[in-house]
Structure formats: C-alpha cells, structure tokens
Amino acid sequence: MHGGRWYIALVKFMEVGYDLFWMVVGLSRTGTWTKSLNETAASSTTCTLPKGTDNYAAEERHAYGGPWDGGEVGTQLPAKGHAVDGPQDGSEEGAPLPVENAVEDDGLAALYPTLPSSSPRLCPLHQQLLELYCCDEKKDICEECSLHEHKGHQVVRAGEDRERVQQELNAKIQKSIADRERIIQSLLQVSQTHKARSVLQYSLQSTIQKLMMDSQTFFTDVLKSIELSCSQSIVAMDSSAQADSGTMKIWNPEPVISGVRSALDVYRQRLDDLTKTSLASIFRVVRIEPKLDPNSAYRQIRLSDASRKATLCAENQNYPEKPERFMFWRQVMCVEPLAGSPYYWEVEWTGQRVTVGVAYGDMARSAADDSARLGHNTQSWSLYWSGKAFFMWHAGKETALTGPKARRIGVYVDQQEGLLAFYRVSHNQAQEICCVHTHFEGPLFPSFRFWSGVGSAITICELE
Template identity: 25%
Template sequence: MTYSLYKTMCVCICVRVRHGGDYWSKCGNNVGAGGKRRPVEDGQEAGPSPSHALGWARPTKIPKTTRVSEVPKSRVCPIHGRLLEIYCCDDDQCICPLCALVEHKAHNNLLAKEGRKRKQEQLQDIKKESKQRIKMREQEQKDLRENIKRVKEGGRAAEEHCEGVLSGLIDSLQRHYSTVRELILAHETAAVAQAESSLCSMEKDMAALKRRDAELGQLSQTDDDIHFLQRLPSLSNLPEPRYLSSVSTDPHLPFEAIRSAVSEFGNRLEAFAEEEISTVSQTVAGNGGSQFPDHRVIPEQLPVISAAQTPEPTTRTEFLQYACELTLDPNTAHKDLSLSEDGRMVRWDAKKQKEPVQPHSERFNYRRQVLCKKGLEAERCYWEVEVVGNKAEIALAYWGIDRKSVSKRSAFGASDQSWSLDRSKGYSVCHNSEGVALCATPSQCRLGVYLQFKEGTITFYEVSDKMELLYRTKKFTFTEPLYPGFWLGEESCITLCNLRHERF
C-alpha cells in the first residue's frame, strides 16, 4: 500500500480497526508533536483531532446537497455508496476506500491517479499495436487492390486472346464450309448438266419418232401402190435410240454421302470441343485460387445467381457487357449494295446497278437487303449501328427467309421469319406484316438492339449519353438462330459499331 493511499485511509473509520498492531478506538487526537501520527497506547482513548487541520484526506462522501441521480452510478460504490477513488490492481477494478479496508485489504491497491499512470503505459502499448495492425491492413488492402487490377488485366488479355483464337477457328470452319458448299454446287451443276444433255437427246429421239409415226399414217392412207411398196421398207426399221447418260431416279441420293460426312464431322467436332473445354475448365479450377492464398473466398459462401436473377441492364455500360461482334455476309448482299472490306459498313451504290453480279443462292434478288454472317442464339446479345440517310431498316431474321421472290414476303418484317425497325421520318416496327407506328422521331444516328433469345424479346434503343427505349416486342419463341440484317434506301449507309474496346 502506497503512502498516499495510507494517508487517505488512516482516519477513515471510528471503530476499532487493527492496523500494524496498533489500535484506534475512534478518529482523532492521535497526532504527536511535529504533525506526525503516533499510535495510541493500550487502553488509551483517542480524542478527536481538532478540526482535522492536518490535511489528511478522508473518504469522499456524496455531498448532501447533491442528488444521487446527478452522480453517475458508475462512479459510486454499489456496496458502500461512496465515490470510487481506489484502483485494485489484482482485480482490475475501481473501488471505494471502505472496500480497500475490507474486501480488498490484502490486495495491491493504488489511488485512481496512480492506477491511471500505470495503465497509461499499457494504453501506449495498445495504441502502438493498433497502429501496427492498421499499417499492416493498409498494406494488405493495397496488395489486394493490385491483385484485383492484375486479375482484371489478365482476364481482358485472356478474353482477347481466346476471342482471337476462336474467331480464327470460326473463320477456318467458314472456309471449310465454303469448300463443302462449292463441292455441292459443282456436283449439282455436273449432275444437272448431264441430265439436261440426256433430256435433249430424248427430245430429239421423240421428234424423230413422231415424224416417222406421221409418215406411217400418211403411207397407210395413200392410194399409190407403187409409192407404198417403195416407201414402206425405209420406215420398217426403228431408229437406234441415242446414248443416254445414267441419271439416278433419286435426286437426293448424290448428296446423301456429303450430308452424312458433314454430320459425322459436326458430331466429332462437337464432342472434341466439349472434351477440350472441360479440360480447360478443370485447368482453370485447379489454378484459380493460387493468386490469393491469404484471401480465399469459400465457394459455399457465394450466392448462386441464375440467369433469371441477373438484373436487366439500364445503362449503356451494362448493355456493353453483352456486346457481340458482327460482320456482314457479302453472299447475301443485294446487287445495289456495296460492302466495306472489313464487312462492317454497307451503303447503297448507284454505280453497282450497272455492274454484273455473280449469282448466288443466298443473295437477295429483289430487295436491297443484307444479312450478317453470325446467327445469334446466346441468352443476351447487344449490338449498335450508325445510320446515315433518310430511310433504313434494322432487322433480325431466320436464315430461311425468302430471298428470291418478288412478293413482299422477301421483305424484312413481312413474314413470320423476320422482325424489323423502320427508320425514316419516324419509327415503326413490323413482324409478319403487322406494323406498329411509334411516337418517337429520329434524334440520334446510333441505334442499339438488345436480343434476349431465351426470353423471346427484341428491344430497340436510341443511343446517346443515355439509352432511350424505342420499342420492346412481345415474347416470341425463337426456334433457330437470328441473323441481324439491314435494308437500305437510296443514299443510305449503315455501319456496325465496334464495341469490343468499349466494354472495358
């Protein structure tokens, strides 16, 4: 017990209290000369110290003029009702002087101020440790942000690389498909030429037989016996039939081998792709957590988000998540349309009207229309076009849309094979010859198209700083991939926007 604490408690009670072998019967008059406390002799009764002028502190009582409610309960001893002025180091709690003489008598007790000094050193240690922890966490946050940045950059680079590889693969398949298509066309042309040659020979034989039959009929009616006898021998022998090339009675038979071979190739390619993609996925899964050894996320803690739970995009940045790369198919372009070398721009070209165009089975013969190479069937697809000119149509169509007929069924939106947005002085949409005029008038040259294939809807937007909704179709059941297409009026031009670098 320190001297200051002893000084506080030395005259705190007026009952007999044993302290170091000496006794006091009551407070006071046990002060010797020189102002020092002296013990009371045995049997001697101590008197009151005059006015307690020595200055030694007594336990602080709550003044009678102070309401109990004005003193915080946390500052008052719940047992003795006195203010807490002592700190018990052993029990780590604040106590009153009476507690220090009774319950905590044998403990290491200090005045509150001295206890504060001792705890102040502990506080400095805690603050130092806290600052070190904060500094460590700040460094961890910095490292984690750098890791996130590297992951994003790596993801973009990987996506671009994979897109380049797969685009090259698609181009390669497209070239092989062109080879097969040319093979089919060559086989078809040769077979048709052979059959037409045989047909021509048969027609000549038929003409000769009909002439002979007519002569026989005339000969049977003649009255000139000499002419009859002279002419009959030359008509008795039938003419030798011309050589006819063998033509299969089943027109589909020559192509069955090609169909079977291509189907087998497709099945094997699909099986190979599934196996290799599975290998890629397993490789990624095996290495996915190595970059964050100290910050792994437990998969079970992540919510499973299905496509149906994915929120609908509202801003252009959100739409760009579903951006797709499109190019125009020159084989489908009408003869009056001119395409750029990269296949992203198509325009009406008056000069091409006088130029001969190589016929193609996929070309639109009577409508200034063109389709894209890629059919879309992903759950969500988005693309943008820029329109220059007074009249144009933005459309989606099945590959089997009529391309050779003069009738309106070959126009976009005129059958159940296509959907179109007409842009002229105003906007209108059409499907299966059912049109709807829109209230909006063109104010932007850039238009956005958002396809939700599984949901069965197509949405058209005007694109600026914000997405201006033009029209959303009702729900359809799309049965096959949809090909973006365009119709162009005179002096019009349409460009497919490159959204590849805008996604990030």
C-alpha cells in the first residue's frame, strides 16, 4: 500500500510539473504568468493525495478549476488566448497555435501582425498547378488543360504572357506618341499655311487696289486723249468751214477715228502689261521650286543638281532600303508637302513619255499594282504625255485631252480650294491644258513617273 501511494504521488508530481511548464510558457505571452504561477502553486500545495482513482480525478478538477473533458487524468481544455499543450487538427504534438490566436485583444496584437499566407492555385479539374495562360479564353490553366480542353489554343507561360502584354502596351504607347507628333506637325503646317495665306490675301488685295487705281488713272488719260482728239477735229472743221465759206463740203471723220484707234491701241498694250505685272506679283508669293526626295526615288533614278533633276539610268543606284521608296514603278516624289493654297511650279522633261502629278504622302510605295502607280488610284492625280497626246489620270480613269505637246509644264494646286491645273508653258506664256476641281483631304506632294528610255530626265525649273 505504501509503495502504491508513493507511486501515485510521483506520477502526480510529474503531471503537475508538466502542466506547470506549459502554463508558464503560455501565460508568459500574456504578461500574467506570475499570478497564474502563484495560483497554480497554491492549488498544488493544498491538494491531498487521493485515496482512490475517483478522489484523484475530483481533486484534479478542483486543482485546475476547469470542466472535465473526459480525457486523460490531469488534462484540461485550453483557455482562450493561451497556447495549446497538445496536438490540434493534426499538427505536430506540442506545437503552439499561430501567432494571431495566441494573444488576447489587449494591445499586443501589433507586435504579432497577421502575415498573408498563399497556397498554390490548383486546377479544379485536374488538381495541377495553374502554370499556363490561355490567350484565347484569357484564363489560367494547367498542363492537362492545354492538352485537352484548350487544345489548339494559344497557350503561354504566365510570365511570358505578362511580357507579351507589356510589349503590346509599349507598342501602343509608342504609336500614341508618334500619332501625337504627327498631329503637332500637321498643326504647325496648318499654322504656317494660314500665315502664308494671310500674306497672300494681303498681297492680292494690295495688288488689286493698285490695279484699280492704275486703271482709273489710265482711263482718265485715254478719255483726255479722246477729248483732245475730238477738240482738235472740231477746231479743224471750224477752220475748214471758215476758209471755205459759201462752199458746201463733205466732212471726213477718218482723222478722228484714227486718233481714237491709236489711243485704244495704246490703252490695250498698257493694260496688258499692267495685268502681266500684277499677276506676276501675285504668283511670286506662291511660286516654289520643290526638291526631289532621295528616299522615295526608284533604284534606277539618279538625282542631281541639288535634288532638282532626276534621270533614268540603266544601272542601279544602290540606295539604302527605305519604307517610302518606290520599289516597282519608276517614280520619285518631292520632299515638300503642299497644304493650304495656292502653289505653282514648273518642270521641263526629256524623253518619249512622261507623267507629272501630285499624290498624298501615304500612297503605297512597295506594291507592284495600281495602288502605287501615279494617277491610277484615289491617292494621286497625274498628267500623262503618251507621245501623241495628253491624258488626265485619276483613280484608274483616263480622260483624253486636246492640244499640242509641251516640254515645259506648269502645275498650279490650291489644296484648300480643291483646284489642280496643268499649263503648257512656252515663250513666257502659259496655256491651260486641263483643270480639275475636287476635294483634297490632306497635303499633296509633287510626283513624277518615268517610262522607258534611259537618259530621260525631268528638271524642276527655277522661277524668277
């Protein structure tokens, strides 16, 4: 009996020490471990050794003051806010709860913040990692999905899709920047055109006013000359009547008519000279000498004379590759965009045939069809000399024209008013070949096309 009691006392002592150890560990986190330790020690000293198993269990309940859980002797349910002294939910034996469950709401929670926990995402169908991305259906998938449900779709790794999206976004940003730069350039061109137009209108008004004043002065001189001629004729008639008084003679008005004719001839000549001078002063504002663009020239077109002359050659000029270069048709475009109104330039050409015209800057360059052929699409207009006659071309439609050959051609374009005219220039005289009234949607570039015949050339003329 004595040996059994000592054995039970030893077990009791070990269990109390075990529970006291874990209680100290748990209560130390809350800052109340000293009080609990004293209470536990007091309860341990006041308990008496049980005389039987039932008394032992009752004393255990009295010592710990908690509900009986039906488990092993000396155990109790953990209080809220304390660490666990046994396995919970399959965790390792003796492991404490996570930090967020280990403290009371007493201001110490900030010392143990809740950290995000992420678990790998699994496919609900195949229970595999979602490591792939379907670009067609825009969702994450696994390896098995790519082989079955998403077979044939565009599938990439998640990181690769992110890089692709980033590249597309960068491309859109660059395109947006380029579009805004083009808009700014267009606004600058419109501003310059508006300024040039204002200057032109002022010059035109001044010239017309001067022409009216000069015409009024000249008409006054002509009337005075006619009045003088009439007066002289009347005086001559009176003198003749007095000398031949009593003799009946027929009056001859030819001297008066001759004088009027002379005055009108002088008036006509002076008016013609005044008109030419006035028109020349008007066109001096808008006359240009456009330069040929080497980046657009066909590989067998050689530029010279400071890009004012283009010659068709047999050998390749070895130009660098440029997106604006004509790759199939023997053509070249000028550098200057013509926006607003008006502009005038002249060109001389040699060879059997030639095409002179204007085109939008976005006309196709590398195509071998009519989309890059001057005058054969909606992006260009051209005047063509076939060797026998002139023809007007636009949008693939041909219009036959009458008139003789012209080695020097003048081009007048008013982009704002939608006016395009070609002139036959000879001996400082311009005769209209054809005139087109249309609507231009953007700036125009002077353009030229060569036909067969090595050595054929076009030259931008210098205008006085």
